[in-house]
Amino acid sequence: MRCPYCSAPDSRVVNSRPGDDGSAIRRRRECLSCSRRFTTYERAQLEPLMVVKREGARQAFNPDKLLRGLLLATEKRPVPEERLRSFAYSFEDEVQAPEITSTEIGKRAMTFLRPLDDVAYIRFASVYRDFDSLERFIEEIQGLKDEG
Ligand SMILES: [Zn+2]
Structure with missing residues (x-):
């Protein structure tokens, strides 16, 4: 040094x-x-967490990309950026596995956003869960309302 x-x-x-x-x-x-x-x-430098995409391609996990998705979902919503930042940057340590699917990353992000802000949760879910139909998207919103 x-x-x-x-x-x-x-x-x-x-x-x-x-x-x-x-x-x-x-x-x-x-x-x-x-x-x-x-x-x-x-x-300690671990091997980078690998993300397995839906088509089977692999790429190293990028916390900036996750953070960008979270920032977009929470735009103009009362969610402190610091919370998103700490989630994105501790993500790799939390996973404790050599690889993760992109679907699982989306799920974990949704679980994280849900208690913070309903709107942000829905925005994120609409992208990451790849709603296959408008009906499913509406069901999801309905589910939130029912839980009140
Ligand atoms: Zn010196």
């Missing part, structure tokens, strides 16, 4: 402790050359 101040290659670890969320180790380092201190974070 090069010193960010002078680019010297060597530093010593002054102390180490878990980061705030426990998933990273925070190390305080001191440059052996200029003696300035800086912090590094060490994080």
